[in-house]
Structures are given as C-alpha cells and as structure tokens.
Amino acid sequence: MTTMQRTGLLLVCGLLAVNLGAGLRAAREARTEPPPAVTLPPDDPLPEPQAITRECVSVARLVLAKQYHGADGQSNRLTGVKALTPGLWQVRGELTSHDGGRVTVYPYECLYSADAISANVHPRGP
Known part of the structure; x- marks a missing residue:
C-alpha cells in the first residue's frame, strides 16, 4: 500500500x-x-364561548319545541362557533330528536349578542 x-x-x-x-x-x-x-393562541377578551354555546343551545331547543310541537333536541352536535364582530357570535349545530324509532336531525343557527339571542331551526330533509 x-x-x-x-x-x-x-x-x-x-x-x-x-x-x-x-x-x-x-x-x-x-x-x-x-x-x-x-x-395555543391567546383567548379572545370576548365572553366565554362555552357560556354562549350553552345559551344558544337552550334557545335552539326552546325554538325547536315551539315550532315542531314538542320535539326535543336530546343530543346536540356543535358544528361551529365564530365571532362575527366583537359583540356578535354565530353558533351552528345540530339537534337530534328521537321520536319512537324515528330520528330527526334539526340543524340550527344561533346569533348571540349581549342584547339578544335568536335561533333558526329547520329539519333536515331525508
């Protein structure tokens, strides 16, 4: 070598x-x-989204019972929560009602502000 x-x-x-x-x-x-x-990103200084969601679900269940003759939204599936403006929140979800063997899904949209809460509930078509 x-x-x-x-x-x-x-x-x-x-x-x-x-x-x-x-x-x-x-x-x-x-x-x-x-x-x-x-x-995690810092929390917004806005109202607690969980409290807003609870109130919106309560109003949506009340509207569901009034519009659809006592239908109960036994289960809730949240599909979205977002702040539209600093004082206005939009909550979307689905309430499920069990009537005997029939299950109906009711999508809802709730607008929450410090002054008022409104909810629109409609049954999902087959």
Whole structure:
C-alpha cells in the first residue's frame, strides 16, 4: 500500500467515525429531549364561548319545541362557533330528536349578542 492509499483509508475511517458518533449523539438526544411545548393562541377578551354555546343551545331547543310541537333536541352536535364582530357570535349545530324509532336531525343557527339571542331551526330533509 502506498502512502497516499493509507492516508485516504485513514481519512475515510476518520470521517466514518465522526459521522457515526454524531449520529449516535443525535439519536440519544432525540430520545431524552422533552417533547416540544404546544402553544395555543391567546383567548379572545370576548365572553366565554362555552357560556354562549350553552345559551344558544337552550334557545335552539326552546325554538325547536315551539315550532315542531314538542320535539326535543336530546343530543346536540356543535358544528361551529365564530365571532362575527366583537359583540356578535354565530353558533351552528345540530339537534337530534328521537321520536319512537324515528330520528330527526334539526340543524340550527344561533346569533348571540349581549342584547339578544335568536335561533333558526329547520329539519333536515331525508
């Protein structure tokens, strides 16, 4: 073996050892590193959406019972809550009524403000 070949072989072995060491260190740090923190966007300074949702569902159930002769919205599935303006919220969802063996889904939309709450409820067609 010539001197040039020995130097090349030593250089390759050295680079291999450095890469192997760096790979092992990265694997060890990945195992012991704590999971990244999850950051959530700050809450709006508006009224609590859960309280607004509860009030809207109550009004939607009342409207459902009045419009559809006592139909009860036994279960609620929320499909969306968003602030339209700083004082006006829109809540959308579905009330499900069980009448004997028949199940009817009533989509609703509720608008909530500090002054008033209104809800529109309509049965979903078959």
